[in-house]
Amino acid sequence: xxxxxxxxxxxxxxxxxxxxxxxxxxxxxxxxxxxxxxxxxxxxxxxxxxxxxxxxxxxxxxxxxxxxxxxxxxxxxxxxxxxxxxxxxxxxxxxxxxxxxxxxxxxxxxxxxxxxxxxxxxxxxxxxxxxxxxxxxxxxxxxxxxxxxxxxxxxxxxxxxxxxxxxxxxxxxxxxxxxxxxxxxxxxxxxxxxxxxxxxxxxxxxx
Amino acid sequence: xxxxxxxxxxxxxxxxxxxxxxxxxxxxxxxxxxxxxxxxxxxxxxxxxxxxxxxxxxxxxxxxxxxxxxxxxxxxxxxxxxxxxxxxxxxxxxxxxxxxxxxxxxxxxxxxxxxxxxxxxxxxxxxxxxxxxxxxxxxxxxxxxxxxxxxxxxxxxxxxxxxxxxxxxxxxxxxxxxxxxxxxxxxxxxxxxxxxxxxxxxxxxxx
Numbered sequence: 283x284x285x286x287x288x289x290x291x292x293x294x295x296x297x298x299x300x301x302x303x304x305x306x307x308x309x310x311x312x313x314x315x316x317x318x319x320x321x322x323x324x325x326x327x328x329x330x331x332x333x334x335x336x337x338x339x340x341x342x343x344x345x346x347x348x349x350x351x352x353x354x355x356x357x358x359x360x361x362x363x364x365x366x367x368x369x370x371x372x373x374x375x376x377x378x379x380x381x382x383x384x385x386x387x388x389x390x391x392x393x394x395x396x397x398x399x400x401x402x403x404x405x406x407x408x409x410x411x412x413x414x415x416x417x418x419x420x421x422x423x424x425x426x427x428x429x430x431x432x433x434x435x436x437x438x439x440x441x442x443x444x445x446x447x448x449x450x451x452x453x454x455x456x457x458x459x460x461x462x463x464x465x466x467x468x469x470x471x472x473x474x475x476x477x478x479x480x481x482x483x484x485x486x487x488x489x
Numbered sequence: 490x491x492x493x494x495x496x497x498x499x500x501x502x503x504x505x506x507x508x509x510x511x512x513x514x515x516x517x518x519x520x521x522x523x524x525x526x527x528x529x530x531x532x533x534x535x536x537x538x539x540x541x542x543x544x545x546x547x548x549x550x551x552x553x554x555x556x557x558x559x560x561x562x563x564x565x566x567x568x569x570x571x572x573x574x575x576x577x578x579x580x581x582x583x584x585x586x587x588x589x590x591x592x593x594x595x596x597x598x599x600x601x602x603x604x605x606x607x608x609x610x611x612x613x614x615x616x617x618x619x620x621x622x623x624x625x626x627x628x629x630x631x632x633x634x635x636x637x638x639x640x641x642x643x644x645x646x647x648x649x650x651x652x653x654x655x656x657x658x659x660x661x662x663x664x665x666x667x668x669x670x671x672x673x674x675x676x677x678x679x680x681x682x683x684x685x686x687x688x689x690x691x692x693x694x695x696x
Contacts, residue, residue: 303595305512381591384651388510394655401656423677426691430673434645437670440655441648444591448601448647449608463644466637470630470677484633 288326290316292340295333299378304334304386331390338393341376345400348372349407357414359472359479365411366439366464370457373443380443401436408435412468420476427471434467462487495533497523499547502540506585511541511593538597545600548583552607555579556614564621566679566686572618573646573671577664580650587650608643615639619675627683634678641674669694 294316298307309330313323327333348368373380379397387394409432415421416428423431442460462484469480501523505514516537520530534540555575580587586604594601616639622628623635630638649667669691676687 303592305592306595382589384588384654385510385512385592387655388513398656427673427676430670433670434641434674437645437648437652438641440652441644444651445644445647447591448594449605463637463640466634467641467674469634 287318287322291318291323291326291333292336296337296376296378299337300376304378304382309333334386334390335392337376338379338396341372341379342396342400344372345369346403349400349403356418357411359415359420359476359483362411362415362468363461363465363483366461367457369439370442370460373439373460374457377443380440381447383440383444401440404436404439405432408432415472415476418476420474421468421471422473423471431467431471435464438464438467458487494525494529498525498530498533498540499543503544503583503585506544507583511585511589516540541593541597542599544583545586545603548579548586549603549607551579552576553610556607556610563625564618566622566627566683566690569618569622569675570668570672570690573668574664576646577649577667580646580667581664584650587647588654590647590651608647611643611646612639615642622679622683625683627681628675628678629680630678638674638678642671645671645674665694 291312295307295312298312298315307330309323309327310320312333313320316323327336348365351365351368379386383397387397409428412421412423412428412432416423439460442463465480465483469477472480498519502514502519505519505522514537516530516534517527519540520527523530534543555572558572558575586593590604594604616635619628619630619635619639623630646667649670672687672690676684679687
């Protein structure tokens, strides 16, 4: 029963943080929305910081899973597309982290360290995928172009949600739009079969 | 004399916001660093929000100037490179805005509206520059590629600083690195003279 309350607190905190932004939500508000006493919430999470940490733990374990999945030596464009979808779905589920990323990182040292590790791992995953396409002769790019491409892939992936929120073209986290925006970074370097595959995916996406 | 104090307050606020992040700086801290009383600061700026607004006014007028400068019908790669330098120097001067952008936009409605206008104007400027290169046969891109490119240019420009801060590869705002990162989005689409010009700039930059 206590375990159940803990779970309900985490779910409500995530929903409120995502909807209104973590800085604007107090633990009292979370207790209030759940119809439990502040003391009861305090029993499970002593501070808001503990709550954020518990949510980050969950996000991190899922993100590490996503980032270490594409271990194939010979990825196809479709594999990359699917990978991006999974990543952006997860980012959407924990969008409060991506919305106030720099502020959260300044306020929580552990979060900064662990998020930095995720970004570095993301760079490694992106490098692996691009390298895999290159090995198969599906990408043509110099070393410098490839390094800049990898950096842009991770940058656009990380801040796509924040950009969309500020510019308000959409406001909703739509994984397929984000995936498309990232693929557009790769597309001018594609040659051969990979280019044809992406054009097919693009047509399916546009419809 | 009063005018001078107002100016000193603005300069100190900007320096502290940039160094430690706006959410972590109180008006009392600013008064303290200047060696003036909180009452004196309060006489010039009633709230921290008034201070942020005054700084944003300055940033905005300089940014509008930068964004409306490239009115040439036939831009060269060197013009775009110079334009990016000016933009990133300005962003560096007001980096507190870019660091906590989404949080600031949530807390200050006027700032969100005016920042959104700046981003839309940036999209327009980027479109104009790309279109100008296209007219001269220096870029080869489909309509869809061009739209995605313009969006990526503005996204990378806006969040380059926040990305660098989280990943801590550098930590300093270096306009030439940011300009290079944005040019790398355009480079795979360049053909003819423009490609040669960029390669020359790249070599100068790498040295």
